[in-house]
Amino acid sequence: MTRLFDASLLYAECGRCRSPVIFRDPSEVLLWMGIPADSLGSDCLLIYDGCPKCSPDGSLPEPRFVRLRLRGRQQAPH
Numbered sequence: 001m002t003r004l005f006d007a008s009l010l011y012a013e014c015g016r017c018r019s020p021v022i023f024r025d026p027s028e029v030l031l032w033m034g035i036p037a038d039s040l041g042s043d044c045l046l047i048y049d050g051c052p053k054c055s056p057d058g059s060l061p062e063p064r065f066v067r068l069r070l071r072g073r074q075q076a077p078h
């Protein structure tokens with residue numbers, strides 16, 4: 001039994017003003033970016049370089065897909 005991450009739960013924010021960005025159809029955006037839905041997780045994030053709040057023309061630029069490493073591997077002591 002596989003649990004797919006719900007794309008609608010994916011968090012997106014503006015990298016400039018840190019406002020959360022609401023986007024209509026996350027799965028469509030991910031498809032367009034070439035990100036498979038089964039690679040999504042709660043550590044994934046979309047960062048927009050500007051949003052309608054801080055961009056004068058109200059446009060939404062292309063997002064960047066970011067994967068946070070909250071539970072990354074432990075660093076080996078040196």
Ligand SMILES: [Zn+2]
Pocket residue numbers: 014015016017018019050051052053054055
């Ligand atoms: Zn913004």
